[in-house]
Amino acid sequence: MRWRRAGARLAAVAAAATMMIAGAVVPSATAASVPGWLSTKGSTIVTASGSPYVIKATAWFGMETSNCAPHGLWSISLDEGLDAIAAMGFNTIRLPFSNECLAAKSSNSINAAVNPGLISLSPLKLMDTVIARAKAHGLSVILDRHRPDSGAQSELWYTSQYSEKRWIDDWKMLAARYKNEPAVIGADLHNEPHGPACWNCGDASRDWRAAATRAGNAVLSVNPKLLIIVEGVENQGDGTATWWGGGLKDVRSAPVTLSVKNRVVYSPHDYPATVHQQPWFSAPNYPDNLEGIWDANWGYLVRQNIAPVLLGEFGTKLETESDRAWLKTLVAYLAKTKMSYAYWSFNPNSGDTGGLVTDDWRTWQTAKLAALRPILTPSPASTPKPTSTPKPTVTPKPTSTPKPTVTPKPTSTPKPTATPKPTATPKPTTTPKPTSSPRPPASASPRPAGITASWIPQSAWGEGYVAEVEVTATGPVSRWQVSFEAPGTTSVSNAWGMSCRLSGTTVTCQSADWASTLAPGQTVRVGLQAVATKAPSSPKLSVAAS
Numbered sequence: 001m002r003w004r005r006a007g008a009r010l011a012a013v014a015a016a017a018t019m020m021i022a023g024a025v026v027p028s029a030t031a032a033s034v035p036g037w038l039s040t041k042g043s044t045i046v047t048a049s050g051s052p053y054v055i056k057a058t059a060w061f062g063m064e065t066s067n068c069a070p071h072g073l074w075s076i077s078l079d080e081g082l083d084a085i086a087a088m089g090f091n092t093i094r095l096p097f098s099n100e101c102l103a104a105k106s107s108n109s110i111n112a113a114v115n116p117g118l119i120s121l122s123p124l125k126l127m128d129t130v131i132a133r134a135k136a137h138g139l140s141v142i143l144d145r146h147r148p149d150s151g152a153q154s155e156l157w158y159t160s161q162y163s164e165k166r167w168i169d170d171w172k173m174l175a176a177r178y179k180n181e182p183a184v185i186g187a188d189l190h191n192e193p194h195g196p197a198c199w200n201c202g203d204a205s206r207d208w209r210a211a212a213t214r215a216g217n218a219v220l221s222v223n224p225k226l227l228i229i230v231e232g233v234e235n236q237g238d239g240t241a242t243w244w245g246g247g248l249k250d251v252r253s254a255p256v257t258l259s260v261k262n263r264v265v266y267s268p269h270d271y272p273a274t275v276h277q278q279p280w281f282s283a284p285n286y287p288d289n290l291e292g293i294w295d296a297n298w299g300y301l302v303r304q305n306i307a308p309v310l311l312g313e314f315g316t317k318l319e320t321e322s323d324r325a326w327l328k329t330l331v332a333y334l335a336k337t338k339m340s341y342a343y344w345s346f347n348p349n350s351g352d353t354g355g356l357v358t359d360d361w362r363t364w365q366t367a368k369l370a371a372l373r374p375i376l377t378p379s380p381a382s383t384p385k386p387t388s389t390p391k392p393t394v395t396p397k398p399t400s401t402p403k404p405t406v407t408p409k410p411t412s413t414p415k416p417t418a419t420p421k422p423t424a425t426p427k428p429t430t431t432p433k434p435t436s437s438p439r440p441p442a443s444a445s446p447r448p449a450g451i452t453a454s455w456i457p458q459s460a461w462g463e464g465y466v467a468e469v470e471v472t473a474t475g476p477v478s479r480w481q482v483s484f485e486a487p488g489t490t491s492v493s494n495a496w497g498m499s500c501r502l503s504g505t506t507v508t509c510q511s512a513d514w515a516s517t518l519a520p521g522q523t524v525r526v527g528l529q530a531v532a533t534k535a536p537s538s539p540k541l542s543v544a545a546s
Contacts, residue, residue, distance in 0.1 A: 055340035057092035064146035068101035069121040089376030096146035135183035144188040155195035175222035186227035190243035194234035262268035267312035272326040315344035315353035371380030447475035473518035484539035497526030
């Protein structure tokens with residue numbers, strides 16, 4: 001399924017040149033086809049001609065992190081990544097960003113030898129280019145305000161540093177910038193409201209429905225053709241809790257009503273047990289209970305023809321039987337209901353979910369793609385790429401990773417991206433807030449807390465490096481620590497799933513956020529970025545846990 005056609009495809013898209021005029025992307029007449037502006041009709045997303053349209057997206061994160069650039073551009077070209085996404089069968093990119101990056105003057109982690117035209121661009125002009133190249137590959141773009149700043153996922157749509165006004169003003173700026181670009185089809189207003197965020201509670205400081213209405217109307221006042229994508233909340237009005245951004249029960253009695261009709265698409269997030277051990281994963285009727293849970297929290301919107309749903313994040317490393325059952329059931333549900341979706345993520349450096357490619361950013365995760373096959377329409381000409389493809393010798397860094405969306409969230413959207421969801425995102429991205437702490441199975445003799453850890457180098461360049469650490473709990477763990485010697489390291493500029501400090505030549509990292517509490521046998525992948533004259537090649541890791 002993959003790369004033999006890449007040369008011809010890249011030649012074709014190179015011919016589909018684009019140019020920037022007054023800050024907006026103007027496509028050439030030869031660009032590949034995208035559906036153009038979309039709207040809603042009942043629970044269906046439709047094209048301008050009224051034909052039903054299913055958004056089949058994957059997230060390519062990084063512009064919400066301190067890199068202010070899609071991750072992986074230290075290894076592959078932008079066109080190479082977009083070509084892979086289109087060949088896999090996706091028709092849309094969900095592009096996370098932070099308000100901090102929108103104002104930044106430069107990005108980092110881009111390999112000039114691989115992406116020579118991108119290295120000098122500001123993040124905003126880089127966004128222009130990502131959109132233009134996505135369109136040339138026949139991909140639409142959903143802009144996802146993933147975080148206010150590049151450090152972490154926020155519970156609410158504003159922080160002490162980034163006000164609601166800044167949030168709305170930036171959305172209006174983007175709406176104006178891409179007003180004449182129909183490849184930009186939607187605005188995902190804020191990623192994963194959680195914690196105090198409520199739905200229609202009447203408290204202006206935390207009422208997400210009211211804030212989404214204000215922001216949605218502001219966006220539509222500039223470009224009335226955009227879809228307004230509204231995520232749910234963690235804590236619902238009936239006292240139940242779910243994933244960050246995942247609760248939409250209260251839409252039934254209090255929908256988002258905007259000044260322009262037929263623009264609202266609701267967008268929950270959903271993850272498996274390896275991201276967080278929700279109560280329903282241990283129910284005796286799992287996975288048969290999942291459909292009822294989804295129906296109650298958000299699926300009813302489609303089942304009852306109330307409004308469209310775009311499942312905005314879901315993903316897994318697909319390493320456990322429970323996760324495989326979850327994904328199989330979810331894919332069947334999406335196929336049956338014809339819902340739109342955005343898989344988390346293309347990036348392999350999402351710590352709690354992994355990605356659709358391996359760490360070389362080229363080799364496809366064929367098992368995951370096979371599981372997604374019922375809802376994908378891959379190119380029949382695509383063929384898998386061999387794992388032996390050489391990687392560039394010069395590799396600038398990531399700076400943080402998503403999630404995770406749960407990362408989640410999972411960042412996991414660390415989301416660092418979960419995102420997070422980054423490599424621990426990874427995510428960088430954020431991790432859904434647990435509704436209950438995972439418990440180890442009962443045992444006559446409880447195992448003592450303990451971990452094992454392994455070093456996984458990611459990239460290194462003359463001024464720094466990025467590495468991941470895979471941590472596995474050998475007993476119930478509430479916190480853990482990893483330390484190693486790193487001569488030449490002068491500072492740790494970023495970390496996800498842990499916090500790190502440098503003392504002399506020793507780097508010591510303490511567990512943090514979604515990676516802190518581990519059940520016996522649970523594995524997480526965390527990471528760091530450091531400023532250094534040389535990278536540790538295979539340091540001895542000292543570990544401790546309690």
